[in-house]
Amino acid sequence: MEYILQMKGITKEFPGVRALNNVTFFVKKGEIHALCGENGAGKSTLMKILTGVYPYGTYKGKIYLDGKEVKFKSIKESQDAGIAIIHQELALVEEMSVAENILLSNDLMRRKYIDWNLIFAESLKWLKEVGLDIDPQTKVKQLSVGKQQLVEIAKALTLNAKIIVLDEPTAALTKNEVEVLMGILRNLKKKGVTCIYISHKLSEVLEIADTVTVLRDGETISTDPIEKLTEETIITKMVGRKITDIYPYKKREIGPIILEVNDWTVVQKSTGKKIINHVSFSLKKGEILGIAGLMGAGRTELFSSLVGYYPGHVTGTIKVDGKEKRIRNPRDAIEAGIAYVSEDRKRYGLVLGMNIIQNTTLSSLKKVMRYQLIDQTIELKTAQEINDKVKLKAPNLEIKVSQLSGGNQQKVVISKWLLNDPKVLILDEPTRGIDVGAKYEIYKIINELATQGVGIILISSELPEILGMSDRVLVMAGGQITGELKRDEASQEKIMTYATGGTKR
């Protein structure tokens, strides 16, 4: 059978990281080809190269479409060549009608005078194609996420795409919507359209795919026909690597329960969907509790809602040191002794225009005041002491945090929270985008804090990190805790099984 797409020897480097290393990816014409791998394995990077987001010249290797070499310099060029991508985050203009969105890049919309009747008629045709029975004049924002997804697919079809890339298309869909989507994919296959299907949900992959390629750590591990695979063999291929001993785990004394969360439920305001579904767990003094799960499992939503920073309807109780606390906003959380280091430090952690001292003391200014005024001496000494503790490296503390490396920026954020003397420290992806050396230092800080009796919650997408650091691991999927593993019984395979297993135990 002939290959419609051949990507050969693709290597992509970012400063300090090799995201893809000599990747080979062959796709046959008219098949549904699943691309599997852990978070950060390089799936999205590969697709961004294919669709011209990373233009020709920024990567090494060659791409052949129908046997001819292609060099995409922009998304437009890849679209013209017949490649359409449906992103995980939908790229629709919410305030515009369905018809406008479907035909946004169509010539009909680019005429001097737009013939609206023609537009609506044309878009109806495409809506039928994806089995959607809606008025094309409806605004996209009035549709459910699932229907928006179908609109997105209709839009891709108008491009006469030969290859459609679907990046986690079912992450936000209900079960029925997934069924509809599967039907559409089978239909497309009959018409000879090739699909590249990226998904964490292995059950879907096994149901729909003809061929599966597994990526791990930026390398192609295997490409096999689906008949040869089972859920277990795919998982093994996805995680099969050894944990290097960069994790300075030390056996520690673990104390009494310090944080207890009961029946925690979060309902998203806009959709009424239960993002977090009756979650209960506890954390002990001096314990490192790893939280694993795939993207969209609800980890960030759970913990940002715990500190009062998630816009949704929240029910459930929190007890710190046995006392029930009401946490309505981050201030309440700080006072209750809970500190949350968010996953995106530039967006949620730092004021980039401020210097290191000002960022460090931002959440605990009371500590550096005398007579109701900020005392420069106390402020500087406080910042110096705490930043020495986390081994921050900077020429001086008066430079802006925007000038620091990622690892040092993260240390400033951690310093800021340590100044509040937290009882519970929640770290959301604390080593994302940080190089190995700085990672190791952050692990040491985490261990040190745990030894001092701080309860640590470590949210991470990197399984080796979770396994290497945690005393206990909770696995989340679909807004619920689907598994709990002690340090000695935890393994990548077990975590992945829980994480891909949906809501069933």
Add this chain to the structure above:
Amino acid sequence: MNLNMQERHWLNTGKSAKLSFKFDLQAYVLILAFLVIILLFGVLTNGEFLSSRNISNLFTQMSVIALLAIGMTLILIVAHIDLSVGSVVGLTGGIAAILQVWYGWSTWAVVLAAILIGALIGLWQGWWVAYRGVPAFIVTLAGMLIFRGILIGLTRGQTIAPLENSFKAIGNSYLPYALGYILGLVSIVLWFFFTYRNRKKRIKLGLMVPSAWSSYGKTAVYAFLILLIIYMLNRYFGVPIPILIVVVFGGIIAFVSHKTSFGRHLYAIGGNAEAAALSGINIRRNTLFVFIIMGVLAATAGILLTGRLNAATTSAGTSFEMDAIAACVIGGTSLMGGKGNVIRSILGALIMASIDNGMSMMNMEAFWQYIVKGTILLLAVWIDIYSQKRAA
């Protein structure tokens, strides 16, 4: 091993050295631009621009906009905007005049009433912005119309005059010569003292300090300028009260923005609201306070203006908001929030006033003032954006 390499590599980029130089440059550009404008007008008016009488006038003229610019700086720091200040100036000044002329209230009472109304207006607008989430642009655009409308309604379109002497004095009197010098000297002594103390502290803490020459030299230059200005003003009638009010408010707000947690929080909110909220800062309450401060300052400006003109008119304060915003922006305040300095905004107001004053002394027609001020505003922001792009 690995780590050392990386750190060293980073230290060697020399980024920080370049940046601090650039920052100083920005401050000096402002002062330089000011000096160029002064000299230019000085030459073009055969020295008349720099006469004692004109300097006194210039300072008095700039005081209203300067007061507004002080408050506007805080508003811009938290990444909002206030388009209503011109109308608030008119309304508070108008109410003060009405209470005195029609109802015979004493000057003290009307001043207090005007300031209270200013604070209430700030509360009203701040509540809409902070607690109802309506964009400040819209809230204050509405305020601009509403307050102007109320003013016209209350005055029934008339000009309210004349005021009592004590009210007029707020805008038209001067400090006694001796007192002017004494205040000047006291501030210079304090300035030297704080420079000394600050240096000592920083040395003790192991922080970088400029050389003794440069820090005391700078202070000496400022001291000389203060004395020179007081001398020039004393050659006329003395230091005008309006400018004293500006200095007092400017000093207080500058102090608040640097030394209190409130001030620090404002910069954090404007710099990164999400990070500020997660750090436990109450964004709504702080935003509300900023609008109240703006209201109080606008009312003070309204009193000054009414006192100086000895009358309240329905059009008083029209388009002052634009002058105030322009003064802040020329002074380096960012409309994106998180960046701004009260003292520089006052300097910006002085530059704007100098252009108005100098051009009218040259008998140029008024339309030129608009064109020149607009061009300068555009250039000032472009220079700011350009220098930031180059730094990035």
